[in-house]
Amino acid sequence: MTHAEREAVRAALVKLHDDLVDAGAFAVKAELDSPVPSSRDEDEAPLVEMGQAIASARNRERGERLGQIAEALRRLVEEPDEFGLCEACGEAIPPRRLALMPFATLCVPCQSAAEGDPHGPGRRKVTDYR
Template identity: 50%
Template sequence: MDAGTRNRLRARLVSLRDELLTQGSMNIPPARTDVVSTPDDDEAPLTHMTQAIASNRNRERADRLEQIRDALALVDEDPEQFGLCEVCEEPIKPRRLELMPWVVLCVACQEKHEHEHRSPGSRKHLGDFQ
């Protein structure tokens, strides 16, 4: 990868990191607003679902921030390794890096990894989204 492309991807990573940091975490609403009242039976499932969604988004946001920080560290500390698959050491396709500059696996290795860690019944493949 040439230095210009690497610098452009680094700038994109910084922009994505800053955007995630600016957004902050989602607030997780409490199940009840006061200690004395009991939750409304109709409202409880919605509150639980809202809490689960907020919690999942916060976890995904934290995971993405960590991936972006790792990618930035790689660009700064070992720029020649940035853009190479961690498993097969082949270059990751430019289009993939443009869309997700934090990725560390090429499509083939990502599919293999997902296949090994897929829950039963899941049929989606990374190649379905290219």
């Protein structure tokens, strides 16, 4: 990976990080602006609970993603020669994949294998064509 390529990845990671932090700030502000209604309207309670569950799932995903981004930035600085190589097979992760997911640590085949799908994304059974 060239210096210019690493700089491009670093810029993409920083932008992703900032976008996630901004999204988090908006979410917190929205919660402050609309306090949970009191129990006088019983019908609304399940909806509020559902909204809270969705919000907390989003917070968890955002936290995981922020962790991945921080880890990628650390690797970019501390292990620049390793960056962009698949952690499982050592092959270079395709630039198009890194452009979409600069925090990726596995190539597509290894990612698919790690997720328990040996045939990769978008696979179809032969019977699908009949």
